[in-house]
Amino acid sequence: MLSAVRRPLQAALRSRLYATATTQATGSSQRYAPPGTTSARSDAQNNPNAGAQRLDEEEAIDARDWRWKDKPDSAAFYTLNSGYYDQLESLQRAVHSTRRALTALELLPLPDFARASLPTLTPYWRPRRDMSELFDNPLSTRHYADLIKLLRQLQSYYNIAKTAGHSQFANTLADVLHIYEHSNKDQILARGTRKLARFDKYGRTYSVGRRKTSSARVWIIPKLKADEASLADKDAGREAPTTIDHSLPTTDVLVNGRPLRETFVQAAERERVLSPLRLAGVLGAYNIFAISRGGGTSGQAGAVMQAVAKGLAEHEPEMRETLRKAKLLRRDPRMVERKKPGQPKARKKYAWVKR
Template structure:
């Protein structure tokens, strides 16, 4: 009898018995414990799960993250399509180039990019903002055509759409570039304000009234004497206006207030360009700045006053850039430089 074989078989039997014991213990510990039914009388039964009903989004662009932006684009494009089709049916489109240029302008001021983003509930980039304003411009062109064609109903419908995207202070923004009209007093004097650099001038312009020559008497008409001329006495008629042109600045004559010829020429330039030299008297009060700024401010005020007295010369003064204030200012000094642009001399040692 083989002793080694008997030992191996007994070892295998012992290992198998040990494995069965571990398996039975594991199953015994992981099995569901027994709970008596009497202990579950006061326990509420579990609620059944309710199936959630998913509703369909109102907007087709809901999952894009910019539903307000894309919905507005769709609505504007549909409005352009319908208005264009209506104008074509009314034989108002397409218009030739000369007819488009003749249309009266309808100035609009759209909301800023930030306000438009708040309106559409989506952050707008520059390209998206330009796309929205481009579509609004097309609608505005259709409104202009409808206004000229006399179709008030179509024009009012487009206006209601465009007013949503316009600024609240539209009138105030459009009035910024409009110059206020110059007012005249009971004596025909105009009052204007001119500015240049740090100087500001108040200018009064009075037209020169030429006094009519006295009518000749019968004796003078019978025997005219061309060798002698009777002087016109101002004291004889106190209501007569002086026919001599005078420019007073701060109560002083022009030559005394501005010794430099360039400053005097700058003040007289509006009169020379318009051919009105000697037609008006000028009284100015100027404050601030130097002689260059003060002379430019007086010239600016004179140009505005002359344009008010003679509207035909306004185009000449505009082309000469005299009505608009000169925006140039003195450039500030830079650190490390002698002046604004002048540098110190560099010497190699």
């Protein structure tokens, strides 16, 4: 049955193919031409400038239909974060103009000793999340770091202008920096810094210091001046001394109930203990009593030094920044390196024996 159906179809297909081939063969003498080609060819032959006229007409149509776009207000309009790049460019311009102004005032370049004497400012910038809300676009860590770098540079110029007495110039920079500062900066700074030592009712400070495995507790007692001592003697009913001692003031240091020279035999360790007093310029103004435990003499000397620096930072608040820059208020993080298995010490190796 299927063969009976296939035969008429095959015959029809063969006849159709034969008819098509015959039609193509009979019409092979006439080549096919698309509509409008004959007229276009005849127009080109009659008018050689017809093509140019047609192009002008098409351009005129495009010009009528074209709607011109407004020029973007920002050069960073086509970036993903145009607000951030606009602010970054404005800060860069502010840094360059400020540098030129300070150079014209002969305040830049600043010598190293003058830069070190500048007052230290405590910046409190907006966190990255708040900066993202300010720019209406999330900021990456790299973008935030670039922004903070420019702000710190601008703040250093503000510090120079303020110290030099150019108040109007400094106020202009302060207005720019205030935009990027934390909204709660005044409240945070009003809380005050952490107390490094505490006073007792006698005016003595108690502080704790640590170094390696050693720890030290230190009491710093202010020494009475000559006039205060005479008043104290009068109040106590004692006669004031008639002779005045013109010798240089000395500081009495007792460590574990013994003098400093007996506790720390090496001169370097004694100098380490007295270094905060020398740096603050108050050697002879205070007496020190310390109790140190643990470790060796080097670690105990470092622990006493840190505790003395903490106490002086409370007795002499104006010298706190100087002590901080000298890294005397921070504990030394270095520790003894551990011994490794297969080695006699932390770094030492056994001698290699060939046989």
